[in-house]
Amino acid sequence: MSFSSYIQGIFTGLRSLAGGMRITWREFRTAKVTMEYPENRKTLAISDRWRSELIMPHDEQNEHACTACGICMINCPNDTINVISATTDTIDGKKKKILDKHLWDYGSCTFCNLCVITCPSDAIIFNNDFEGAVYDRKKLVHQLNHEGSKLREKKGEPVKVTREGTTDKANRQE
């Protein structure tokens, strides 16, 4: 190693160190990415694609779109959904299957979305209300259909299902 390259090496090294410190200084002054969670609840933006809680949207007449066909239950990979159906007699004397209870277990769901994809009548949907922690494991089993709700009749405009559907908070009993 010649003497000139020794000296040159020192200055190259010092210059590159100064460059590194300039970069970290810029980083020091950038906006911080930390989200202070419980304080920022109002402004917290959860991605639309986030799947956290399965819900069954109901309209103003307390009507849902679930025909109790059980396809979601069949497609569920780990028996998280349990559709309990009942039968009634229609006006023209036929037997008809209606939904009694649509039970979904928050604790064993893997949020794979297969139930929502396969539902023929778009009756269920995942919302992004992520604060689902409870103190009792039994409370993780949600009943998705509301008390006294019934199947929406096919006539008229089909109600559009939106992400802002109502949640089934009534069953959580907080």
Place this chain on the structure above:
Amino acid sequence: MLIYSQPLEVTQILDTVDQFLRTHLSPGMVSLSKGILTGLLLLVAYAVIALALIYIERKVAAFFQARLGPNRLGKYGVFQSLADMIKILIKEIIPINKADQLLFFAASFFVIIASLLAFGAIPFGMDLHAIDFNLGVFYLLAVSSLGVIGILLAGWSSNNKYSMIGAMRSGAQFISYELSAGFSLMTIVVLSGTLQFSEIIEGQRYCWNLFNGHLPAVVAFVIYLISGHAETNRGPFDLPEAESELTAGYHTEYSGLQFGFFYLSEYLNMFIVAAVATTMFLGGWMPVQIKGWEAFNQVMWVIPSWAWFIGKVGVMIFLSLWVRWSFPRLRIDLLLNLEWKYLLPINLVNLLVMVIIVLSGFTLTELFPAFFGR
């Protein structure tokens, strides 16, 4: 020399305490109680500064990584390190199988006592100087090198290969860089012509040593910062405790308060290096003063000397944290390469240049006595 009004200095309080002790105790007891009081004050300051530094380090580290850092306990998380201290005080000290119990126990005390001895010799402000040796710089270098004994003992007595490797790395690193730190301080001793801290500070009244010795002083400053960093096992030179290679290096096996001692002394050594750099190069606790501008000097003196000291040390500590979060860790051969092939030869040449400059009168105080002379 004009007498400036210094409303916030602690001189008054110290005089009151002195008078109080003298009126109530015999002369021998006065010195004894003063010694005990000073020791207590230093211990409290040691702990408080360590807590503050741990908080500052975590906060600054977070900001360099675009995070917020501790922010839960108290406003902006200011009580975080207090809580950590309480936690570490109540933790169990776990005995190690087949470790050399006596040395294992003694090692943590070696480390903390070495750093406490060095801490005691720092001039914190006007009259805030525990003992002003005429060999102050020499004493500081001597006691601060005691710490490496503790580190080597800790690594050896732990009965753990990672501790051993860490301690050996630390020994190699410490002994190498001690040389550079000593030589760079020597350069400044040549410039100020004394080893006594109070005289070194007084000599920097109108012109800091960093500017007074211009080129060689700046080189010595940079070298001192690099070697000071290496001596404290921090920043890019943290390979004795490289957590990705050696879990925690020489203090892997320590727990509870014994680990706390290592932790504390690491932070305090950072403070000591910053304080020595401040005292030797940046005028110590002396406020910024310009010859002839009496009104300006008066205003500067209103800010107490300990505040100047804390401010200057704060800048140095921020620099050290900045470096720590900028550069990657050095390999052991590159580390020794840097010391023996670069810093030491440069340092020797630098010392020679400083001697020539001082002897031929090319320092700023000699060239422009009207502006910078004492």
